[in-house]
Amino acid sequence: MEIFALVKQVPDSVSEIRISSDPRRTEEAGIKFVMNPFDEFAVEEAIRIKERFVDARVTALCCGPERAVESIRMALAMGADRGLHAWDPAFQDQDGIATARVLAAALKGRAVDLILAGKHAIDDVNHTVPSALAEFLGLPQVNGVTRLELAADGKSATARRRIEGGEEIVDVLLPAVITCEKGINDPRYPSLPGLMKAKKKELERLTLAQLGLATSDVGLEGSPTRVTRLSPPPPRSQAKIIARPTLEESVAELVRLLQEEAKVL
Amino acid sequence: MPQFKGVDFYGLDGLLSDEERMVRDTVREWVDDRVLPVIGQHYREGTFPSELIPELSRLGAFGSNLRGYGCAGLGSVAYGLLMQELERGDSGLRSFVSVQGALAMYAMDAFGTDAQKERWLPPMARGEKLGCFGLTEPDFGSNPAGLATRARKTSQGYVIQGNKMWITSGSLADVAVVWAKIENDPGVEGASPDAIRGFLVEKGVPGFSAQDIHGKLSLRASVTSELLLDHCEVGEDALLPAARGLKAPLRCLNQARYGIAWGAVGAAMACYEEARQYAASRIQFGRPIGSFQLVQKKLAEMLTEITKAQLLVLRLAQLKDQGQARHPQISMAKMNNVETALGVARTARDILGAAGILDECQCFRHLCNLESVKTYEGTHDIHLLILGEEITGIPAFA
């Protein structure tokens, strides 16, 4: 069974994001990059399936710049068997559709039984890549899955997803694309021996030419959408501390402010 | 719990390999997620966080710089960073991991037979078996050469008699590495340091027991015990054959001291970071206290001392990997970095004012812990004397 886990490298959630001199990009200096936390669920789920199916092999698949190799290594250290890294300078600034096209090309001619991904990447929160990949490959997809059970023969799966007011249970034939929601599992920390062995595991690199793509398929040219400008979130206003001599007076002032200034009461 | 971002004023991250950074970041995240939320409570109650043992073993933290037997085989920098992050959590937790790996497992790896290694190292790497290291005695601390525990060779093995004191993880351990003098070894004077040999004494052997030491105001989240060996009979196979004389336990101590030198940096970083954040948010006289020159001086000196300590251990790691780290160099790093950490912890406590005495803050816990770290594995002053001997060629111990 061939399982692929999509892995993207993103700024960690505590890094302070600054817009660079090119207003379509963010500054990379001083940012700590980590594996997209939702992708950790995908990698963990893949490894758990592998632990149940002896013939399963897990490949961490990533399209991203050179530094993203570190996130592939993280997946290898957690227990993935090999890495597939698609990168070419021509991919710069491309959108999710073009990235999905690259990933589809990377999978072309390979046996695929299951593709797992995070439900979105926490940096651009676009929810595009796994769905577009499913489309390019003509595979069914189930998104935001909180529990996944594979049939004993590995030919189908039952997925559970949270919907407004309840849970939806979906049967899907494999191969399929499944995106993982928080709660599906508790991702393991990579082990220290795992980290030491990660460098020795197979890592295949794929460039534009090796993928058989043209420059018009990728980068800005291959992207139906393009970012025109980034702007920082509006500055958060300061907290207001109400400190009147007595509790009664403070509460009265709070109620007045909620009514007159915030207009929420 | 907010993520710890590290203290790296000199860009030392740039000197680390990808692997080393990944090891550091993994352990850092684990400590943030799993240790910091529970350690205050354990410290208050004086309990060891044994629920973390399976997690530490899944991480592969035990004996992680050893090779084979399921150990991670980390280089000296990565191993040091592991110790740093663990001690950023708590010195007691780092002590536990040090004793298991750098003292007990190392002793077996360095001096044991293949059978002893096969039997103990894999389950110890998995954290299924725990070890302790018994060198100190009630009457012999800084002067282990004089130790009074005796082993007598018999036809079936050895009979060990004596007491060991201040033994970390003593009552938790499934196996104790006990140092004793063989009194009837032909050709060796029974009371001399040359008669010192190492024995693996298993829990449950008749005559062997452990009693915890209570009333500690330091390392409260660590178990410290007394080992009693009363006519304790062990087989031939309990002897670590390659450990002969005092230099054998001292070699183990060098391993552990190396880890302590890194660990102390972690404790210092935790305290500095706590003080820095507090100084930025605590308002007095209408301004953050961090805006006062006296507070800035304290923070500046803390950061400077931490940076020096980091440089010391990073270079020491390189020397160690080249097989060139000499024991006086390890002494200097242990002595300096623990003293640095103590100073940083004390100043952090000061900057936090009254809040600094609470156990919901970290600095006072670290400060109390570090008082033990200053004493064990060779006191600060003993390391000064080791350096003094190195400089002058004249031993001044007695």
Ligand SMILES: Cc1cc2nc3c(=O)[nH]c(=O)nc-3n(C[C@H](O)[C@H](O)[C@H](O)COP(=O)(O)OP(=O)(O)OC[C@H]3O[C@@H](n4cnc5c(N)ncnc54)[C@H](O)[C@@H]3O)c2cc1C
């Ligand atoms: C929490 C904790 C855990 C420990 N865990 C272990 C363990 O797992 N295994 C183990 O074997 N031991 C362990 N120890 C023991 C530790 O290594 C000893 O406490 C240490 O070696 C000091 O010995 P001592 O306490 O007997 O002090 P002493 O040797 O009595 O020293 C008292 C003071 O005298 C000074 N002094 C002694 N000799 C000289 C000299 N020649 N010149 C100048 N000053 C001198 C010392 O520096 C110190 O200030 C632990 C100790 C503690 C506190």
